[in-house]
Amino acid sequence: MDEAAGELKLALPSVLDSLQVQVEVHQKSNSTANVDEIRSHVTHLLNKHSVVFGDYTWTEFDGAFLVKNVNSVAIVDTELKVKARQPIDLSKCNVIIHVFHLNDEGPIAESLEEDNEDLVAANHWILPAVEFNGLWESLIFDNEVKTNLLDYVTTTLLFSDKNINSNLISWNRVVLLHGPPGTGKTSLCKAMAQKLAIRLSHRYRFGQLIEINSHSLFSKWFSEVESLTAARNASRVGTEPSDALRVVNAVLTQIDHIKRFPNVVILTTSNITEKIDMAFVDRADIKQYIGPPSxxxxxxxxxxxxxxxxxxxxxxxxxxxxxxxxxxxxxxxxxxxxxxxxxxxxxxxxxxxxxxxxxxxxxxxxxxxxxxxxxxxxxxxxxxxxxxxxxxxxxxxxxxxxx
Known part of the structure; x- marks a missing residue:
């Protein structure tokens, strides 16, 4: 308290004082080293390079252990928290090390039989997957899209862990990305799933990405998520089969059931937001616009x-x-x-x-x-x-x- 001025002055910590630095370690597929041992050697590497300027990746190492067991060590996503280029002292930060393998088996297709032909209803990946390696880093947006999505999932896990009463405070684990075609919405969904599988590797042995092919799944009436509203409205005026209305209601009901599981997040995309059913929009915790790049x-x-x-x-x-x-x-x-x-x-x-x-x-x-x-x-x-x-x-x- 400044007695002369009669004002309370608080010394706010800088962003760097409380910065969490994420380090992603890609373990070689043939490595049998345990995670704790890898973390120890990576910590030793970081201690030798305690000051960095933003993101940095090591692919060559002096120590024999890292050469044998690790493909890369990467300091990632610092630009999501620190906007101005400035030195980051790792010794003063909360450094979190994530060790992961990449799955190279590719997607598994789940098919439906319709009119004597197989339709691919969904593709299923075990994460982290080779196909999505580096995808997150390649996506560049004008605003804090990636930060907001990561923080959102962190809060959903925290609230679940703390057993927050969902009848008092509600969250559905549904994200809607909308905007014109070609702006990276689908790629962001895949990259987000990959990033979460790496960030949560200490908690879950692996992640799963299920990409629903809505065009095949609802081929008689639907093409995209936004078609849900058109189908329901058409059903009400009698221009579409009543089955369409039942399918849409079933989708919304299943979303309500899925929110009971803390380890499931639903990511959806749309190019025509004005046609999305408001019942679906209301279930989305985040409705993020993805526009053309500046x-x-x-x-x-x-x-x-x-x-x-x-x-x-x-x-x-x-x-x-x-x-x-x-x-x-x-x-x-x-x-x-x-x-x-x-x-x-x-x-x-x-x-x-x-x-x-x-x-x-x-x-x-x-x-x-x-x-x-x-x-x-x-x-x-x-x-x-x-x-x-x-x-x-x-x-x-x-x-x-x-x-």
Whole structure:
């Protein structure tokens, strides 16, 4: 208490003082080392590199034990909590180490027989799965989508563990991701399931992802989640079979039953939110809009693509580009790195309007259409990328004019 001023002043801790740092350790498939032993060696590695600047991955190790048993050690998701680039002292953070294997068996299809043909009703993965390795990191959004989803699941587990009375405080473990096609909604569902399987590996031996093929499952009347409302309304006015109404009611009833299980989360996607039944919307705890990426998000998407091409030596020699944050802090400096970064920023700005699905294809198309050589400099690659963006919009205009 400041007596002179008569005000109570609280010293609030900084974000870094209470930061949880997540470390994901990919154990080799042929390793028989126990988890505690791996954690001990990883802790020793982190003690030698106690200060980091954001996310970092080790794939090469000095110690024989890690070389034999571990594919990678990755500090992940720091950017979800720390927005400004700054040193993170691991010794002052709560470091949580997750050790996991990747399942390489692929999905199992569950089929239904209809009119003498098999329809794939669902695909079933054991998680963490090889197919989804790195998917979470590849998804770049403008807002705190990933943070909110992870925090949401953490709270659902906490409330279940504490036996919170669900009649007094209700949660359904249902998430609705909505927005235009190609923005990463389905990929985010798969990546989220993979991330949870890794984060909860201390609690559950493995995770399971069941992807419902709604088009096949409700092929007579439905195509997407949003068709539920149309089917129910149509049934009420007599334009659809009464079976449609029973199916939709059954889906909603089963969602109510599933919420009793603390280890189940339902992730749903929709492109046409105005057609979703309000009874379903009310059951969704989170209704998250996933929109087209802004120029800043596009810049980061392109940066991740360029890093991958540099790592594989298609873009050679390797050259460091400035991030958007670096450009804002440093300002304009007349040198090659700064000029290349500004060029990428210009390309990102003129790419606005393209979906994430399209943006991830453009580096491939840039090479296929304008380069076609085993290696290329960063300067020539950016020129090719710029031409490819122009071509995308020209193709769109041509398609629009021809319809």
């Amino acid at each position: 120029s800043a998000a596009i810049f980061n998407i392109y940066m991740s693509c360029i890093e991958e091409l540099m790592k594989c030596q298609i873009i050679y020699p390797r050259q460091q580009l400035l991030t958007l944050r670096d450009l804002e802090m440093i300002g304009y400096v007349d040198n090659n790195v700064s000029n290349l970064s500004l060029l990428l920023n210009d390309i990102s700005r003129k790419s606005e309007g393209l979906s994430g699905r399209v943006l991830r294809k453009l580096p491939f198309l840039a090479h296929a259409l304008f380069i076609q050589s085993p290696t290329v400099t960063i300067e020539k690659f950016l020129q090719a990328l710029s031409l490819t963006v122009d071509r995308q919009f020209e193709e769109r205009k041509t398609l629009k004019d021809s319809t």
